Amino acid sequence: MxxxxxxxxxxxxxxxxxxxxxxxxxxxxxxxxxxxxxxxxxxxxxxxxxxxxxxxxxxxxxxxxxxxxxxxxxxxxxxxxxxxxxxxxxxxxxxxxxxxxxxxxxxxxxxxxxxxxxxxxxxxxxxxxxxxxxxxxxxxxxxxxxxxxxxxxxxxxxxxxxxxxxxxxxxxxxxxxxxxxxxxxxxxxxxxxxxxxxxxxxxxxxxxNVEAALAKECAYVEKSLKIERQATDTLPQRIHHVYSTLLTRDEAACGVRSDEGATHAERRKALVTELGRRLGESISADTASTDTAELLRRARRWQRENTGDAEGQKHVRALADTIQRLQRVGSWASANPRITQEEIAEHLKRIRNDYCRGGLRDTINRFIPQPAxxxxxxxxxxxxxxxxxxxxxxxxxxxxxxxxxxxxxxxxxxxxxxxxxxxxxxxxxxxx
The missing domain is CATH 3.40.1130 (Glycerol-3-phosphate (1)-acyltransferase)
Known part of the structure; x- marks a missing residue:
């Protein structure tokens, strides 16, 4: 051990x-x-x-x-x-x-x-x-x-x-x-x-007011993730565009067609549902009667009980990790018509933690994130x-x-x- x-x-x-x-x-x-x-x-x-x-x-x-x-x-x-x-x-x-x-x-x-x-x-x-x-x-x-x-x-x-x-x-x-x-x-x-x-x-x-510092951090995220900034977008719109682009990439990686007419929340829910179905098939779980939290618990148990199946471990872990990452932006994100600078800062830290993993700067940020x-x-x-x-x-x-x-x-x-x-x-x- x-x-x-x-x-x-x-x-x-x-x-x-x-x-x-x-x-x-x-x-x-x-x-x-x-x-x-x-x-x-x-x-x-x-x-x-x-x-x-x-x-x-x-x-x-x-x-x-x-x-x-x-x-x-x-x-x-x-x-x-x-x-x-x-x-x-x-x-x-x-x-x-x-x-x-x-x-x-x-x-x-x-x-x-x-x-x-x-x-x-x-x-x-x-x-x-x-x-x-x-x-x-x-x-x-x-x-x-x-x-x-x-x-x-x-x-x-x-x-x-x-x-x-x-x-x-x-x-x-x-x-x-x-x-x-x-x-x-x-x-x-x-x-x-x-x-x-x-x-x-x-x-x-x-x-x-920390908008300038938040905009600077957003620019770093866009550059790090190779996401082109829309010139007329406000700071919150830039955050939304980053998330939308990342969701499109996740859909493409999973072979799921993107519904461009749907909201971010609707697209995210649809992708989580499909990945949950695949995860259920992989661990022989009935997804019709199992919520996502329970499915993830069963996936962790499956991994503990099937350590000899290297390919299965890799597949199940990838599905579970993707579902968990997608769920980190919950329904609360779209619940209110206004968003604060504090919530913008949280979005940026979450994106950096979940997607920016290129070098020492991002590693340090995950352990000691710096406020704006x-x-x-x-x-x-x-x-x-x-x-x-x-x-x-x-x-x-x-x-x-x-x-x-x-x-x-x-x-x-x-x-x-x-x-x-x-x-x-x-x-x-x-x-x-």
Whole structure:
């Protein structure tokens, strides 16, 4: 087994964690006042703030609500939304430093185990838990044991980053499942033991007009993907044209005829349906009674059970990967007649992550994506879900957690909009 797929328990170092909290606050988030706005210093990510989050908007009431769910005598699983890569851990670390500094955080095994022995030791000392795809038992066991000690465990219930901050994706049940196991063990010695699932959401908003920087990044994407710019297109129209061209290429690669009269959403849905049919045939699954999420789960299981079929593995993996990539632009993209600069930025990062894979610049961007300008992180804390007083099923608990997160996200976006913090454009994805 590759070292990247071997779970090694974290060995948290409190001194290092405290030191990295300050480094994170200054170097990764806010930057250094006096340097972050002056050329040439503001071109250096460490002086400007790598994630360029200048302001943290976290009301005292929300912070106290999260604190009340954490601490000794209870087990707490903190579940933030997951709108952006790299910035996720920086903001999450800032939050937990104020409520439960020794919180253990789940991260992909590619980060914890895949960057060499020295970096593995560093991440384990920072209390990161490596998620091993298809083999998460050891990580879950460690998480439950750590939570029972009164320390938080943080994991993103959406799974991977979707780059859509206004919409909470369907949630995975891991946090609830671990919470129920912690409740069972805790109640074995204390009949009043409590377990909390504590959701957190954050929404990033630019502090000014960043259209020039977004247009520059869009030009890079167009050049990298060899997509000709339409001279009269607005910035959102250029994004739409990039996606339309990429979809046409995907259709051609799959031998599917493109319906030029259909909307982007209709074409994407038709292609996903056809690829799903082919995937179902490849793994002997009935697609008529299986939704796409379940089909992808069966495809992963098929791959685990058929490791000796090299050609089949390659074919199934290619179909599943294409379906997942196409689904990353969901119905939310065409839901509203207006689009914000923040949503344009998300589209660009998603395109670069999914399609731009030519060189070092794109590799660095996938790990440390750079924002188009300074931002404010609006952080809110929905009401925690107490599993010790919840009588519903796991699915019910996950659905309730999603409802609270989406309701708070929608309310926060409306609050920021009312403050005049967004710049809007007509949305070319929108169709009546």
């Amino acid at each position: 590759s070292k990247i797929d071997v779970f090694v328990a974290p060995r948290p170092n409190p001194v290092l964690i405290r030191a990295m909290t300050s480094v994170n606050r200054i170097v990764m988030l806010r930057g250094i006042p006096g340097f972050r706005d002056i050329l040439p210093f503001n071109r250096l990510a460490g002086l400007r703030g790598v994630a360029n989050v200048r302001h943290i908007d976290l009301p005292d009431a929300d912070l106290e609500r999260l604190r009340a769910s954490c601490g000794a005598g209870k087990a707490t699983f903190i579940t933030p939304n997951h709108p952006e890569f790299f910035t996720d851990w920086m903001i999450d670390k800032e939050i937990v430093s104020q409520v439960s500094p020794l919180t253990a955080s789940w991260a992909t095994n590619g980060v914890v185990n895949g960057l060499g022995g020295m970096m593995q030791k560093f991440w384990l000392a920072n209390n990161l838990i490596a998620q091993i795809p298809g083999n998460s038992g050891a990580a879950k066991e460690h998480s439950v044991a750590w939570a029972l000690k009164g320390h938080g465990v943080l994991l993103h219930p959406e799974g991977g980053v979707g780059w859509h901050a206004d919409v909470v994706a369907p949630l995975l049940p891991g946090a609830v499942e671990m919470g129920l196991e912690a409740l069972r063990r805790g109640r074995a010695t204390d009949p009043h033991f409590k377990v909390w699932i504590a959701p957190v959401i954050w929404k990033l908003a630019f502090t000014g 300008g300074p931002r404010c992180a609006h952080i809110r804390v929905p009401e925690a879900l107490g599993l010790h007083e919840y009588a519903g099923s796991i699915d019910d608990a996950v659905a309730e957690l999603h409802r609270r997160m989406q309701q708070t996200t929608t309310g926060t976006v409306a609050e920021v909009e009312a403050q005049g913090s967004f710049i809007f454009y007509p949305n070319p994805f929108y169709r009546h």
